[in-house]
Amino acid sequence: MIQIENLVKRYGELVALDHLNLEIREGEIFGLLGPNGSGKTTLINCILALLKFEKGTVTVLGQQMKPTSYQIKRQIGVVMQEVAVFDQMSVKENIDYFCGLYVKEKIRREQLVEEAIDFVGLRSHEHMRPKKLSGGLLRRLNIACGVAHKPRLIILDEPTVAVDPQTRNKILEGIQQMNREGSTIIYTSHYMEEVEQICTRIAIIDHGRVLATGTNEELKLMIKPRENISVQAIALDEAQLADIRSLPHVLDMGYDEQNLRVRFNSDEHNLIQLLNYFKDKRIPFGRVFSERPTLNDVFLEITGTALRD
Amino acid sequence: MTVFRGFLTLVRRSAPISLLYIAIFLAISIAAQMLTGQERADAFQPASLAVGIVDEDNTTLSAGLGEYLGKFHTVTRLPNEKDVLQERLFYRDVAYILTIPRGFGGGEADVNVTKIPGTIAAFYVDGQINAYLNGFNALRAGGYTDDEAARMMLNTAAIEPKVDLLVAANKRPAWAGYAYMFQYMPYVIIAIIAYTLGTIMIDFYRPNARRRMRCAPISALRMNGEFLLGYGIYGLVIWALFTAMPFVMYGGQLLGDANLPFYLLNNLLLVLTALALTSLVGMLTRSLDVLSGVVNVISLGMSFLCGVFIPLELLDKNVGIFSQFLPVYWYERANTALAENTVLGGASLRTVLEGFGIQLLFAAALVGAALIVAKLREQETA
Missing domain, CATH: 3.40.50.300 (P-loop containing nucleotide triphosphate hydrolases)
Known part of the structure; x- marks a missing residue:
C-alpha cells in the first residue's frame, strides 16, 4: 500500500x-x-x-x-x-x-x-x-x-x-x-x-x-534476551551470585535492594533451574516474576538506550 | 463548496455579536444626531441665562437696568450677603450676578459682576449691560429725564434681532440625518467585520486545522477561492445592510440627495478597507482574546482619531496630521464633503475622489501585507 x-x-x-x-x-x-x-x-x-x-x-x-x-x-x-x-x-x-x-x-x-x-x-x-x-x-x-x-x-x-x-x-x-x-x-x-x-x-x-x-x-526474536526473571531474595552472597551467573543460558544478571534480576538467552526451563538452585541451597526467597522481553528491551538492545520521552 | 459552507456556519456563530454592534450603532447614531444635529441647525436662538441682581442703589437707572435684563434673562433679586451669593452660584441657581452699589446712579460707583467661570453666554450679558448703560447715558445727555431714558431703553429690548444665515452656493446649512449615520458607520463596520471575519480566520488559519485541510483532496486554490467568496459575500451583505439603514430611516430624503452614489461608493470603499484590514489582523492574531482587544483598539482608536465620534474640524491639528495615515480619516473627509455640499464640483469633488483613491490604496497595502504574513505562516505550517 x-x-x-x-x-x-x-x-x-x-x-x-x-x-x-x-x-x-x-x-x-x-x-x-x-x-x-x-x-x-x-x-x-x-x-x-x-x-x-x-x-x-x-x-x-x-x-x-x-x-x-x-x-x-x-x-x-x-x-x-x-x-x-x-x-x-x-x-x-x-x-x-x-x-x-x-x-x-x-x-x-x-x-x-x-x-x-x-x-x-x-x-x-x-x-x-x-x-x-x-x-x-x-x-x-x-x-x-x-x-x-x-x-x-x-x-x-x-x-x-x-x-x-x-x-x-x-x-x-x-x-x-x-x-x-x-x-x-x-x-x-x-x-x-x-x-x-x-x-x-x-x-x-x-x-x-x-x-x-x-x-x-x-522483533523480540532479534534480540538475545528471551526471558527475564526477577526473584526477591533477602541475602545472597558473592559465591551464590557466581553460581547463578554460571547457570545455563544466563545472559547477565544484577542484584540490588534484595532483588535478583536474571536475563536468559533461551526461553525454556529457566525458571525451574533457578528455583531448583534456591531450593538446593536452602535460600529463602519471596516473589518471583518471569516475563518475556518487551519492545522496550528490543529498543534498548537495538539502540543501546531506553526509549526517551 | 465545503469551505464556503463552513465559512457561513462560522458567520452564523458570530451573528449575536454582530447584532449587538448594530444595536450600539443605531443607538449612538440616533442619539448623536438628536444632540449634535441641533447644534448645527440653521435657526438662530438667543441665549438666556439665570441672572441674579443685588441692587443697593435703588435708583431709576438701577431699576431700569434690572428690568431691561429681565427682558432677555430670568432675573432673581438677591440680598447682598456673601454666603447667599456664593451658594447660589455654587448650586448654579444663577450663572451671573450683577451687583449695583450705592451711588451708581450718581456716577460715584461702578457695577460689579460675578460669573461662573467659562460660561460663554456671560459675555452676552456683559454686552447687554454695556449697551443699556451707553444708551441710557446718551439719552440722559440728550436731555431726557431718567424715567424717560429708562422707558426708552426698555422699549429697545422689545426689538427682536433679525438674523440671516448666509449659505454659500451648493453648501448645506446643516447636515442631513443620514450624513450623521454615515459618519458613525466606520466604528461599527470595522468592529463587526474585524470581529466576525477575524474569528473565522483564526479558526481557518490555525496551523493544525490548516495542515488537516492540506491533507484533504481539495486544492489550495479552490480552498482559498471558496474562502474569498465567503469573505466577499459577507462584505457585500454588511455593505447592503448598513446602506439600507439610512434608507429605512430617511427614505425619500436620501433618495433625493444628488450625492447618493458617492455616499454608497464611499461606504463600499470603507467595507473594502475593513475587509483588507481584517485579513491582516486575522493573519497576525492567534487567539480570540487577543482579537477582541485588537478589534476594540482599531475600531475605537480610528473612530476617535479620524473624525467618527469627534468631527474632523474639532480635532487637534497634530491629531489631524497623524490621522491622515489611517484610512477612516479619508472616509470621513469624503463624507464631510458630501454632507456639506448639495452638488459636488471643483474642490469638493476633488476632496471626495481623493478620499476614495486613498482608501483604495490603503486596502491594497493592507491586502499586500496580509499576503506576506500568510506566506510566512504557510511556511511555518509546512
Whole structure:
C-alpha cells in the first residue's frame, strides 16, 4: 500500500529522515515506534506530501504521492497529533465539515457523520462546542474528523498523547475495529505497550532511520534476551551470585535492594533451574516474576538506550 | 463548496455579536444626531441665562437696568450677603450676578459682576449691560429725564434681532440625518467585520486545522477561492445592510440627495478597507482574546482619531496630521464633503475622489501585507 525508498529529509543541518526505507502492506496495523524527535511525524508529513523532501520516493496506493494527488488523498484519513478542529463549530458540524472535504454527496455524508459520532461515542455531545469537551472527548472528536469518510488508509499520529487510560483503551479498540472493517492503519506512538497491543507489524525508528521492522514476535526474536526473571531474595552472597551467573543460558544478571534480576538467552526451563538452585541451597526467597522481553528491551538492545520521552 | 459552507456556519456563530454592534450603532447614531444635529441647525436662538441682581442703589437707572435684563434673562433679586451669593452660584441657581452699589446712579460707583467661570453666554450679558448703560447715558445727555431714558431703553429690548444665515452656493446649512449615520458607520463596520471575519480566520488559519485541510483532496486554490467568496459575500451583505439603514430611516430624503452614489461608493470603499484590514489582523492574531482587544483598539482608536465620534474640524491639528495615515480619516473627509455640499464640483469633488483613491490604496497595502504574513505562516505550517 505504501512504499518508501531511500527517503531523505533535512531541516538545515539536522537530518530528520536518513535514507529511510519502509513498506506498509494493505490490511496491516502498522506501528511506527520511536522516541519524540525520532522522525515519525516528519515521515508521516512526507507520506502525506505536506513536506518536500531532498531525496527518495514515496508511493501510496501504487502512485507517487504529490501535493496534488487528490485521488490518493481522497482515500486517506489523517488524525494529527494535535487536535485540529474549529472552536466555533459544534462537534457534529466539525465532523460534517471535515467529512465534507472528502464526500460531496449530502445524503451519504450525513450517514457517515452519524456513524462517526456513534463510533467515537459522542452522541450526547454532538451539539457541544469543542471548548466544552474534556481532553479525552476532544481526542475522540479529532479522530472522528479524520476518519468519518471511511478511508482505505488511516494515519494516526500519536492519537493517545495526554489522554486518560479509559479513553486510551476506547481509542485503541476503535482503531482495531476500523482495521477489521478494512482500513489499513499507520499508527505512530512512543508508548510501546500500545504498539505491542494493537500493531500487526512494527518499525522501530530513531534518528530518522528504520532500525528494525517486523511483527512483535519477530522483533523480540532479534534480540538475545528471551526471558527475564526477577526473584526477591533477602541475602545472597558473592559465591551464590557466581553460581547463578554460571547457570545455563544466563545472559547477565544484577542484584540490588534484595532483588535478583536474571536475563536468559533461551526461553525454556529457566525458571525451574533457578528455583531448583534456591531450593538446593536452602535460600529463602519471596516473589518471583518471569516475563518475556518487551519492545522496550528490543529498543534498548537495538539502540543501546531506553526509549526517551 | 465545503469551505464556503463552513465559512457561513462560522458567520452564523458570530451573528449575536454582530447584532449587538448594530444595536450600539443605531443607538449612538440616533442619539448623536438628536444632540449634535441641533447644534448645527440653521435657526438662530438667543441665549438666556439665570441672572441674579443685588441692587443697593435703588435708583431709576438701577431699576431700569434690572428690568431691561429681565427682558432677555430670568432675573432673581438677591440680598447682598456673601454666603447667599456664593451658594447660589455654587448650586448654579444663577450663572451671573450683577451687583449695583450705592451711588451708581450718581456716577460715584461702578457695577460689579460675578460669573461662573467659562460660561460663554456671560459675555452676552456683559454686552447687554454695556449697551443699556451707553444708551441710557446718551439719552440722559440728550436731555431726557431718567424715567424717560429708562422707558426708552426698555422699549429697545422689545426689538427682536433679525438674523440671516448666509449659505454659500451648493453648501448645506446643516447636515442631513443620514450624513450623521454615515459618519458613525466606520466604528461599527470595522468592529463587526474585524470581529466576525477575524474569528473565522483564526479558526481557518490555525496551523493544525490548516495542515488537516492540506491533507484533504481539495486544492489550495479552490480552498482559498471558496474562502474569498465567503469573505466577499459577507462584505457585500454588511455593505447592503448598513446602506439600507439610512434608507429605512430617511427614505425619500436620501433618495433625493444628488450625492447618493458617492455616499454608497464611499461606504463600499470603507467595507473594502475593513475587509483588507481584517485579513491582516486575522493573519497576525492567534487567539480570540487577543482579537477582541485588537478589534476594540482599531475600531475605537480610528473612530476617535479620524473624525467618527469627534468631527474632523474639532480635532487637534497634530491629531489631524497623524490621522491622515489611517484610512477612516479619508472616509470621513469624503463624507464631510458630501454632507456639506448639495452638488459636488471643483474642490469638493476633488476632496471626495481623493478620499476614495486613498482608501483604495490603503486596502491594497493592507491586502499586500496580509499576503506576506500568510506566506510566512504557510511556511511555518509546512
